[in-house]
Amino acid sequence: MDKYPNDQTLSEDRLKRLYNRLYEAYGPQHWWPADTRFEVIVGAVLTQNTAWVNVEKAIAGLWRLNLLTLDNINRLDQQMLAVPIRPSGYFNVKARRLKNLCAWVAGQGGMEALEKLDTPGFRAGLLGVNGIGPETADDILLYAFDRPVFVVDTYTRRLLAKLGLVKGDEDYETLRLGIEANLEENPALFNEYHALIVRHAKQRCDGAGDCRHCYVEGTFG
DNA sequence: ACCCAGGGTCATA
């Protein structure tokens, strides 16, 4: 058993090996699970600090009411929007955030107009919307618009810190830029990598030492 | 009954 270097250093080699192990253990994750690009950006808000199964219920309710279009959400009162998203929790907060986001999108000229934004400007615009923080913005950039932005979440931070690639107390931008600097700029890779980290986090270790969780984390040098 | 989930904002020191 090799010991972890635990030198808190990111390297392309180590990030790639971690990715390979995750992919071998869990396979392709097919993110983001949605029928439309607009559904992705709505889901990105609804999933804030919320289990995905609850988001699915809210999304289903929105489809049922034909509310998964930009115009229909912009026309709808916030109180009315809060009703179908109730199962995803924080429904008053999220209704307001969705209204903020959709108003911004419309102000940019609609969903099609967003494609023409350069990634830094797009990201800055999203972060300017009240209720859209770095992780939600990056979910939207990567999973709805295929931009090469690495999504950092608490699982990413925990896993990289546990394996000794980072300290763990770095701020969001430091981690995102550090990871991006050590991976090829490939949206498909970023897509699968983040999804695999989330998948791995949900894996319960059976303690036997030969489960997928242990395979990914074991003797990582 | 308790804990957490695919976060973010705001008030306070």
Added chain:
DNA sequence: TATGACCATGGG
């Protein structure tokens, strides 16, 4: 800059 309170449902 750095904590803490707050938002709220549903599954383990």
